[in-house]
Amino acid sequence: MMYENPDELYDFDSLREDLISECSGAFFVGHFGGAAMEASEIRNASDEELLKLAERNGIHIERYRIG
Numbered sequence: 001m002m003y004e005n006p007d008e009l010y011d012f013d014s015l016r017e018d019l020i021s022e023c024s025g026a027f028f029v030g031h032f033g034g035a036a037m038e039a040s041e042i043r044n045a046s047d048e049e050l051l052k053l054a055e056r057n058g059i060h061i062e063r064y065r066i067g
Contacts, residue, residue: 009066012047019053 023039042053054061 010061010064011066012050015050015054015064016042022057
């Protein structure tokens with residue numbers, strides 16, 4: 001697990017935007033239909049769910065840490 005304390009502060013808006021951007025690229029460039037569904041999941045995800053999605057996609061959340 002890449003994070004230990006989900007109560008730490010992260011820039012969830014930037015993380016959400018970056019995850020959606022990554023999915024959009026996969027959809028438009030690779031014509032991967034599942035990416036559109038994942039983008040919808042990301043838009044509706046809680047902060048904790050965003051951290052889990054970032055981990056699943058190999059994104060280092062440390063760069064989104066505030067402070």
